[in-house]
Amino acid sequence: MINFIDLGSEIFRTGFLLAIFGYLLWVGRTRRNLPPRGWNTLLSGFGLLVFGSLLDITDEFEALNPFVIVGNTHTQALLEKVVIFPLGYLLLLRGLMRWMPAVHGLSRELECRKQVERILEAIVETRTGELKAANLALAEEVVVRRQAQEFLEITRARLEHLLTASPAVIYCCKVGGNYANTFVSENVQALVGYKPKDFIEDSRFWINHVHPRDRERVVADLDALLQRGEACYEYRFQHRDGSYRWIHDELQLVRDTEGQPFEIVGYWVDITHPKRVEQTQQRLSAILEASTDFVGFSDNEGIAQYVNQAGCRLVGMSAEEAVGRPITVFTPDWANIIIQNEGLPAAKRQGWWRGETALLHREGHEIPVSQLILAHHTSEGEVEFFSTVVRDISEHKAYESQLEYQANYDSLTGLPNRNLLQDRLEHAIAHAWRVRQGVAVLFLDLDRFKMVNDSLGHDVGDALLKAVAERLRGCVRDEDTISRLGGDEFVLVLEELRGGEMSRLIANKILAALQAPFALEGQTFRINASVGISLFSRDGKDALTLLKSADTALHWAKAQGRGCIRSYTSEMNAQVVERLTMEQSLRQAWERQEFVLHYQPIMDLQTGNMVAVEALLRWQHPRLGVVPPAKFIPLAEELGIMPTVGEWVLRTACLQSRRWQDAGLPMLTMSVNLSTQQFIQVDLTDRVAHILDETGLPPSCLAIEITESQIMQDVESAVASLRAFKEMKVHLSIDDFGTGYSSLIHLKRFPLNRLKIGKDFIHDFTKTPEDETIVLAVISLAHSLGLKVVAEGVETEEQLRFLWENGCEEMQGHYFSPPLPASEMEGLLQENRQLPLRLAYQQCH
Known part of the structure; x- marks a missing residue:
């Protein structure tokens, strides 16, 4: 250094x-x-x-x-x-x-x-x-890597957001085995309520939650995935809440570099709602195809887009032929006019239209239909398409025509009935006002028709009514109306009459035509009629008044005798007013408890002892006093209150008889009359049995009286009812025998105990040889049938002696006692008074 x-x-x-x-x-x-x-x-x-x-x-x-x-x-x-x-x-x-x-x-x-x-x-x-270059490159690389990392984070965040927001759940699973999941996106919780770890931690979690009915099919499809490489199927998966969701599962097999199966990737989509919609559509389609009605859709231009099978059958086309055609080919021209001018505008305006039109079969015949047209609008309010439901009403129309015919025509004679008569008469009156001409109403009733009907049977009676209708048609013009109101009552409406005498001439013509012999069922007989006439506008200015006036005149004609003609007069109104007053009072009588029972003894002509008591209905009118049965019972039957009154009579009489027995008085038979309306009740025997059980009266102490006409209305039903009473030990009697028209052939079939001779024969037989002969014949007939005879209306000793001499067993009448209130009858029973037969015997010897 x-x-x-x-x-x-x-x-x-x-x-x-x-x-x-x-x-x-x-x-x-x-x-x-x-x-x-x-x-x-x-x-x-x-x-x-x-x-x-x-x-x-x-x-x-x-x-x-x-x-x-x-x-x-x-x-x-x-x-x-x-x-x-x-x-x-x-x-x-x-x-x-x-x-x-x-x-x-x-x-x-x-x-x-x-x-x-x-x-x-x-x-x-x-x-x-x-180094500077390297540092610069490194700095640039750091920037790039930082940007890549930021992009990766953004991309990952976006992917997680997409997976969370996506309806599709991404998953991976192993190949084979239980196909255990190795990855499931977080949005699975929104799909089925479970977390991804639930699928991953339990290898059988997914397969165990597949619906048991779908599991085998799903596993088979997964196994086949190894060959196909991809699969797509639908199944039900159990939600955490226990319900099942429909899942669309689309998956693909992933292979490694060597081509071996590596894993399975796929996605799940909840298709529960589309599936339900699909199922609903399938069901609706099945319903539409199964419907017997014509159901079709058309676009806004009137071109058919859909026609169900029933619609194709009704028009005679296949679905391929029907779709794409204008809807006008399915209906006749007159129906198209209604649809175009009325149906479609109304449907556009209010959403629907209903009316009666017709379909046109390809062979040309029309089918009456009831049609409903619906307009379907877009969200902007524009009509997008039309639908229609068309129902074949051919049978309904036929039935409607039949009902209309039945409502307006008599099923037996084919003549207009009361309903159509009212309409025809109103039109005739309106026409008479315009042309200033007259209208006459003729009310006709056949004399003694009931005798023919009861004695010869309903078949002969019906044939007679048909024959009478034909003869009436021959007596009037085509523009006149002949109507049958029911039974043997006919009404004729004669139009454009120039005077009242014309109506009487036609009435006489009718009577002359009816007097000619009728040959029916191998028998020849004659019949008369009574006629009542009313004229417009003298006797009434409306249909109802004219009919009432003619009816009133008819009653006067019948009161005058057979084969009579009477024109209405104002004096006849008094009788009508009396009848109306009687009707009103009779309705109130039941509510006010004005009905009472009187009792008349029935005496044994051999011993002179009292053997029975007949209960007789009386009306205690507050102003008129006691009203006799002959005046109010027929009216009560017309008003329909007689079944109720008759049941009250039966219960009251049985209760009174039981009270007398409990009081230690002689055990007598209580005889009660049944009305016609009572006798035809289906449950009559049950009603009687219930009253006997309710009152405690032994059945052997009850005698039921009926008339010949009652049992002859329906012989078989009458026989069944009488036999049921016989099995109950109830006594049976025919009241007023000889006044009806019973057949001897039928008479022997009835399980009777007594025949009662009407008081009209008893009253006159001492003076009229014919009546004496009838009485003797009835006694002889009864004995030959093993029946006892009871004579009603015996008032004199001479009558009593005659009956005793000729073997009559029992009698009742004023000679011994009139009908008495319950209290007086009880005194008579306590007195134990007998019939004075010794004097009769002495005079006889």
Whole structure:
């Protein structure tokens, strides 16, 4: 190592004297400040050489340190001046002689060192440039790497954001085995509620949560992935909440560099909503295709886009033929006019339209339909397309026509019924107002039709009504109306009459036509009719009034006898008013409990003892007093209250009989009449059994009375009901026998106990030989059938004696006792009064 020390050439310049003092100071300072041994060269400015003390310095370093005089041009010049001094010269010589070799060596070394230094400087400069370039490149690389790192972080953040926001869950899994997941993106939690670690930590987690019904298929598809390299399938996966979500799974096999299966990558997408929509669409499509209605869609231009199978069948086309055609080809022209002018505008305006149109089959026939048109709008409110639902109403129309016919025409005769009659009559009245001509209403009722119907059967009665309708058609013009109201009642409306006499001429013509014999079912018989007439506008200015007036006139005609014609007069209204008053009072009678029962004894003609009691209904009118049954029972049946009243009669009578028995009075049979409406009740026997059980009356203490007409209305049902009563031990009687038209063939089938002869025959048989013959015939007939005979209406001893002589078993009538209230009847029972037969026997003998 080379160390250089400059010893301060300024000493020489300050002067010689000062130099000595400076020298001395320097020597002390130098000695204190000199570095330790280890110097190898001491360089000094030339000025120091003039000082002798420098020798001491050189001595100090003699062994190790050569002394070199160096300096610049100024120093050299000074040296030239100094050398003139002897002392400087001596010093110089001594120094030069002593250090010259070292100086020469040092000079060479310095030159070498300079060269080395220059080389090193060049190398350093080169290396410095290289280092600068390297540092610059390194700095640039650091910047690039920093930018790449920042980009990588941004990209990673974006990828994580995309994975989190994406509906697709990215995953990797092993090949084979349980296909355990090795990676699952974080957004899986939003998909199925589980975290990625749930899939990764449990190798069977994924497969265990696949729906059991889908698991086998999914595993099979995964196994086939090794051959195909990719797969795509759908399955149900169980959510954390227990529900199942539909998953679309698309995956691909990744192979290593050697072509061997390495792992599986794929993604899951929740398709639950699309799947449900798809299922809904499939179901809707299945419903549309299964529908029996025509269902179709068309665009805004009216071109069919879809027609279901039912629609294709209705128009006789295939789906390929129907789609793409204008919808107008499916409907006839008249229906298209309705759809274009009414249906589509209404659908555009209010969203829908419904109406009746028709479909046109490709073979040309029309099909009546009920059509619904719907307009479907875009979000901007524009019509996007139309849909229509069309229902075949052919059967409905046929049924509607049938119902309309049934509603307006009589099913038996084909004549207009009451409903159509009302309409026709109103039109006739309106027309009469315009043309100022008359209208007549003829109300016709067949005489003794009930006898024909009951005795010969309903088939003969129906045939008779048809024949009467044909004869009526032949008596009037085509523009006139003939109507059947029901039963044997007919109404005729005669239009454009010039006078009231014309109506009577036609009525007489009708009666003459009906008097001709009818040949029906191998029998020939005649029938008459009664006619009531009302005229517009004298007897009424509206349809209802004219019908009522004609009906009132008919009642007057029937009251006058058979085959009569009566025109309405205002005096006939009194009878109508009385009937209306009676109807109103009768309705109130049930509510006010004005009905009461009276009881009439039935006596044994052999012993004179009381054997039965008949319960007879009475109406205790607050103003009219006791109203007889003949006046209100038919009206009650017309009003439909008789079944209720009749059930009350049966219950009250049974309860009264039971009370008498409980009071220790003789155990008599309680005889009760059933109304026609009661007898045709389906559950009649159940009702009677319930009342007997309710009141506690033994069935053997009850006798039911019915009429011939009741049992002849439906013979088979009557037989079934009577046999049921017989099995219950209830007694059965036919009331007013001989006044109806029962057949002997049917009579023997009825399980009866008694026949009751009507009081009309009993009242007159002592005066009229024909009635006496009838009474004897009834007694003989009853005995031949093993039945007892009860005579009603016995009022005289002569009647009693005749009946006893001819074998009649029982009687009832005023001769013994009139009908009595329950309290008086109870007194009669307590009295135990008997029929005075001894006098009758004595007079007989």
